[in-house]
Amino acid sequence: MIFEDLPTTPTSEELIDKAFSRAARAGRAKGGLEAQQSMLQTASSIISDNLENVVTAWPDFAYEDEVHPFYYELADAILTSSSVSAPQSSGIDGETAGVDALRQSLSEVMWASRKAREIHDEYQPRLRKTDVDTARKHRKQAFARLADVVEQVDDELLFINEARNALRDLPEIDPEEPTIVVAGYPNVGKSSFVNDVTNARGETASYPFTTKGIGLGHLERDHIRYQLVDTPGLLDRPPEERNEIETQAVSAIEHLGDCMLVLLDPTGECGYPLESQLELRDAVADQFGDLPVLTVANKVDRRDVWTDDDHDLDADYEMSVETGENVETVLEAAIEAIDYEPTLPFES
Known part of the structure; x- marks a missing residue:
């Protein structure tokens, strides 16, 4: 069944803690400018990769070869009938959250993944040819922006995980079998x-x-x-x-x-x-x-x-x-x- 292997979706707090704690360990292993560069690289990669993985773990509802119409309609009905509420940012009535709300939330999370990469690309050059104190200041600014991006999709992450919980344990009916x-x-x-x-x-x-x-x-x-x-x-x-x-x-x-x-x-x-x-x-x-x-x-x-x-x-x-x-x-x-x-x- 296409939903059974969906992984747990982290909360924004869990993802930020994971990224920054690993970045701190990466920084302690090195020194000077290299430490600041390593911290930014580690934090941005963890955030970007984890957010992208949240999205790619789901099948693409836009294509019938990935989601059979039976499962599309079924997922839509289940998400609409369950206690799962769509994020307010989606503009969709929380009581009628369905596949459209899920697709929109996944799109927002993919935006956040790309944004994390953009922040890395913007700040990493600033850490190469400057003094350590200035580099540390730029790295902290980058961290603050990374955290802000992740927090912006907190509701979406919660909704995606609730949708995953509502769908992953469905008993299997194979739409390809006669x-x-x-x-x-x-x-x-x-x-x-x-x-x-x-x-x-x-x-x-x-x-x-x-x-x-x-x-x-x-x-x-x-x-x-x-x-x-x-x-x-x-x-x-x-x-x-x-x-x-x-x-x-x-x-x-x-x-x-x-x-x-x-x-x-x-x-x-x-x-x-x-x-x-x-x-x-x-x-x-x-x-x-x-x-x-x-x-x-x-x-x-x-x-x-x-x-x-x-x-x-x-x-x-x-x-x-x-x-x-x-x-x-x-x-x-x-x-x-x-x-x-x-x-x-x-x-x-």
């Missing part, structure tokens, strides 16, 4: 289906915009790894009932899915009438556009209490997760709908 998204109202058998056909065993991916966690499972067919995703709290109710963050999270899932299974409970025992379930199916199908959507009626073992006498069930498949009837047929139909062909090394 993916079956399972939708439908609660209690229609979605999680049971995912667990039954994969090795999920109740595995959930915890995200801040879901109350139960996204169900996640994997399986292999013909040496191809597929992932199944169940999204409670997102695709188990009509779009008009989702809040802004949940809507954005669904937008991320649009970039993830290769096939959609919408499960129905024709018995109505899930607590939702079949008519409402079919309306949800239609809304999901409309939102996901060209994505193959298969309608699956579950609980065929309870057909005696199905309510399809008064409704057009219009299901592509019928199955029972409870007894296993037609479960494999449904899975194979989803895999066939994806029609995934891996790229071979000599084709890339």
Whole structure:
């Protein structure tokens, strides 16, 4: 996952202390003008390099080859929904801090890195052909300016570290793997289906915009790894009932899915009438556009209490997760709908 290896971002105070303490040690190892030059070189390099490393540790959100649209939308939703607040200097409402605020903060930190180099280049010549006292005076002026530059991006550094903490421990969902998204109202058998056909065993991916966690499972067919995703709290109710963050999270899932299974409970025992379930199916199908959507009626073992006498069930498949009837047929139909062909090394 692209965010898991992000390093801790230092605070401005930590970075200044690190730079100046190492500069002091460098100065003690030498004498005269050389000591002042070494101190400035050490301090400016540590500040510039560390600030640059903060920025380059992050992927470039401007390029899809570095950040898949799924992760872009996901990061934006998470940063917007979390307690992370954008710096006031960004001009972005702290309650709506997202990827734009993060990119702006990273840009400010890169500015500070370049500024530290400029200060070094400005003052280093002054330390070469003068007396030690004057050189020390110039070096102290340079240190004061370096500290001021770092302090100017203190809020940005704090925000970047908070963003890193919000994103780095996300459970991994691989947007490059062929993916079956399972939708439908609660209690229609979605999680049971995912667990039954994969090795999920109740595995959930915890995200801040879901109350139960996204169900996640994997399986292999013909040496191809597929992932199944169940999204409670997102695709188990009509779009008009989702809040802004949940809507954005669904937008991320649009970039993830290769096939959609919408499960129905024709018995109505899930607590939702079949008519409402079919309306949800239609809304999901409309939102996901060209994505193959298969309608699956579950609980065929309870057909005696199905309510399809008064409704057009219009299901592509019928199955029972409870007894296993037609479960494999449904899975194979989803895999066939994806029609995934891996790229071979000599084709890339």
